[in-house]
Amino acid sequence: MRARYVVSVALPCLLLAGRVLGASPPLPPEQLTIEKLPARSPHWVYVYDDAFDNEIDARVHLFDGDGYRRLGQIDAGFNPSVNISPDGSTTVVATTYFARGSRGARTDVVEFTDNTTLAVTREIVLPSKRIQTTPTPFNIAYSADGHFLFASYLTPAASFGILDPQHGTVLAEIDTAGCALVIPSGSYRVSSMCESGRLLTVTLDAQAHEVSRAMSEPFFDADKDPVFAQGIATEHGYAFLSFLGEVHEVDFSGAQPQFAPTWSLLSAAEKAQSWRPGAEQVGAIQRALHRLYVPMHRGGEGTHKDGGTEIWVFDLTSHRRLARWPVHSEGLTAVVAIQVSQDSAPIVFASTATAQLAVIDALTGRVRHIEKHLGQTPWQLLNP
Amino acid sequence: MRSLDQLFEHSTRALASRTSRRSLLGGLGRMLTGAALLPLLPVDRGSRARAEEVKMDPASPESCEYWKYCAIDGFLCSCCGGTATSCPPGTSSSPITWVGTCSNPNDARNYIVSYNDCCGKTSCGHCDCNRNEREKPMYRPSRNNDLNWCMANADANYHCTVSVIMGVAEK
Numbered sequence: 138m139r140a141r142y143v144v145s146v147a148l149p150c151l152l153l154a155g156r157v158l159g160a161s162p163p164l165p166p167e168q169l170t171i172e173k174l175p176a177r178s179p180h181w182v183y184v185y186d187d188a189f190d191n192e193i194d195a196r197v198h199l200f201d202g203d204g205y206r207r208l209g210q211i212d213a214g215f216n217p218s219v220n221i222s223p224d225g226s227t228t229v230v231a232t233t234y235f236a237r238g239s240r241g242a243r244t245d246v247v248e249f250t251d252n253t254t255l256a257v258t259r260e261i262v263l264p265s266k267r268i269q270t271t272p273t274p275f276n277i278a279y280s281a282d283g284h285f286l287f288a289s290y291l292t293p294a295a296s297f298g299i300l301d302p303q304h305g306t307v308l309a310e311i312d313t314a315g316c317a318l319v320i321p322s323g324s325y326r327v328s329s330m331c332e333s334g335r336l337l338t339v340t341l342d343a344q345a346h347e348v349s350r351a352m353s354e355p356f357f358d359a360d361k362d363p364v365f366a367q368g369i370a371t372e373h374g375y376a377f378l379s380f381l382g383e384v385h386e387v388d389f390s391g392a393q394p395q396f397a398p399t400w401s402l403l404s405a406a407e408k409a410q411s412w413r414p415g416a417e418q419v420g421a422i423q424r425a426l427h428r429l430y431v432p433m434h435r436g437g438e439g440t441h442k443d444g445g446t447e448i449w450v451f452d453l454t455s456h457r458r459l460a461r462w463p464v465h466s467e468g469l470t471a472v473v474a475i476q477v478s479q480d481s482a483p484i485v486f487a488s489t490a491t492a493q494l495a496v497i498d499a500l501t502g503r504v505r506h507i508e509k510h511l512g513q514t515p516w517q518l519l520n521p
Numbered sequence: 522m523r524s525l526d527q528l529f530e531h532s533t534r535a536l537a538s539r540t541s542r543r544s545l546l547g548g549l550g551r552m553l554t555g556a557a558l559l560p561l562l563p564v565d566r567g568s569r570a571r572a573e574e575v576k577m578d579p580a581s582p583e584s585c586e587y588w589k590y591c592a593i594d595g596f597l598c599s600c601c602g603g604t605a606t607s608c609p610p611g612t613s614s615s616p617i618t619w620v621g622t623c624s625n626p627n628d629a630r631n632y633i634v635s636y637n638d639c640c641g642k643t644s645c646g647h648c649d650c651n652r653n654e655r656e657k658p659m660y661r662p663s664r665n666n667d668l669n670w671c672m673a674n675a676d677a678n679y680h681c682t683v684s685v686i687m688g689v690a691e692k
Contacts, residue, residue, distance in 0.1 A: 189644060189649070190644060190646035190649075191643055191644060191646060192643060192644040192678075192679060193643050193644075193678065215678065216669055216679070233677065235676070235677075235678060238643075239641075239642055239643040239678050240641055240642070240676045240678060241676070243676075243677050268659075268668075269668065269669035269672055269677070270659055270665075270667045270668045270669065271667040273659075291659070291662065291668065291672070292672065292673065293617065293662045293668070293672070293673075295662075316660065317659055317660045317662070318659070318660065329660075330658075330660035331660060332657075332660050332661040359657060359658075359660070359661055363657050363658055363661075364658070365658060366658040366659055366660060438654055438655070439591075439592075439652060439653040439654035439655070439656065440653070441653060441656075442651060442653055
């Protein structure tokens with residue numbers, strides 16, 4: 138009996154001791170660190186999330202289209218406007234804060250984030266008149282040389298502010314006679330979109346003083362077929378899509394904008410089937426490939442913000458459609474924003490009405506990855 | 522309906538092209554206060570295509586399909602403690618707005634509808650409704666529902682949107 142007791146107690150102890158003695162060494166103490174971003178990749182995308190359900194808490198998510206992971210976040214306050222500097226080094230956020238969180242005194246401010254650290258490095262307080270609206274590339278935008286930063290104001294009277302990002306100052310305000318948004322070209326020109334379908338172009342001197350202004354001829358009809366305000370960057374300017382699928386390419390490289398002949402995304406049969414572009418961000422252009430990617434849907438009057446059930450791919454030289462990529466069969470909901478990388482192995486990013494972010498081969502349309510729940514309302518995708 | 526649209530468009534175009542902020546606000550006020558709506562407000566900004574929208578019952582003010590909401594874009598105040606014509610408790614209505622024209626299927630009349638934002642609290646987050654009949658981009662602000670029409674309020678935060686009949690759109 139005693140021997141059996143010894144065996145029954147001592148044997149497990151010996152076995153346990155053996156396991157302990159024979160095990161690997163204990164884990165070493167760990168060091169708490171701050172993660173550093175790797176070298177910038179052309180396959181990164183900055184995802185604007187308005188956080189519409191709780192709109193004072195917008196943010197920008199930085200997502201890696203190769204590793205399929207979030208790299209970090211830039212906070213963006215209330216109903217912000219976001220852009221990236223021409224050299225890609227800085228993300229600029231124009232936003233509004235209220236003194237007591239959701240209420241209290243309003244402060245409009247532009248915040249500059251270092252894209253190598255995602256730390257805010259500078260801010261410029263604005264007059265309380267910045268435009269508060271859905272994203273376009275023209276809510277806040279740099280001059281081509283990065284010397285000036287232009288901020289759209291709408292109170293609802295329209296004007297814009299000229300900022301000096303290097304010294305952190307507001308230099309001037311320019312009245313735009315009812316025309317809205319800032320489309321910079323060169324170092325000293327800013328164009329604004331007018332409801333008459335014209336562009337107002339203001340030319341500045343190096344001290345941000347207005348030198349001259351000129352109004353273009355109308356290039357669209359806001360009553361019959363307005364263009365989306367979300368222009369798409371081309372090699373020498375921007376392409377503006379109309380609600381009914383006309384493409385207006387505008388060359389901003391000269392002293393005044395030049396308008397190319399328009400062309401249509403749609404055949405007569407497709408128009409009869411009510412196909413049209415629609416989204417929060419309605420197109421992206423791969424400039425080396427001369428390809429245009431557009432979320433398309435079928436719908437009538439008032440559907441211009443409906444997302445795309447397909448992505449259509451066009452050749453900008455021949456104006457031929459190269460492909461139609463249905464998205465529902467890939468597990469995606471309607472596409473509300475689209476972007477494409479500018480490298481030699483390009484990928485298309487598409488965000489959806491249910492906050493999916495798809496990573497798509499820009500040449501074949503193959504969906505490589507779907508990231509779920511990337512924020513709440515991802516209405517704009519940006520890359521340097 | 523079309524002539525009414527044009528009336529508003531022409532009025533606002535003329536104002537926008539030649540007026541300062543102060544006079545523009547004054548002009549909008551004169552244009553809208555004839556309906557005896559004190560703080561008129563705006564429409565809201567934009568809830569774009571969203572996954573979860575409201576129930577589809579065209580007879581219910583809590584439905585995105587309700588006839589008066591033909592050009593609304595935002596959270597329905599009727600889901601947020603208010604009604605289709607009243608802001609929720611503790612909010613304020615905005616003094617500027619944009620106006621749409623909607624057809625009432627019950628009497629076959631077209632009505633001028635003011636889409637007023639209710640302001641001063643963070644977004645309600647319920648009953649997001651995004652309809653855009655005759656809505657225009659932000660270079661035509663008077664017809665645009667993407668803008669935060671609480672922009673001129675002391676508390677400029679956006680909470681929800683109501684729709685208030687201003688009158689019949691007589692042809």
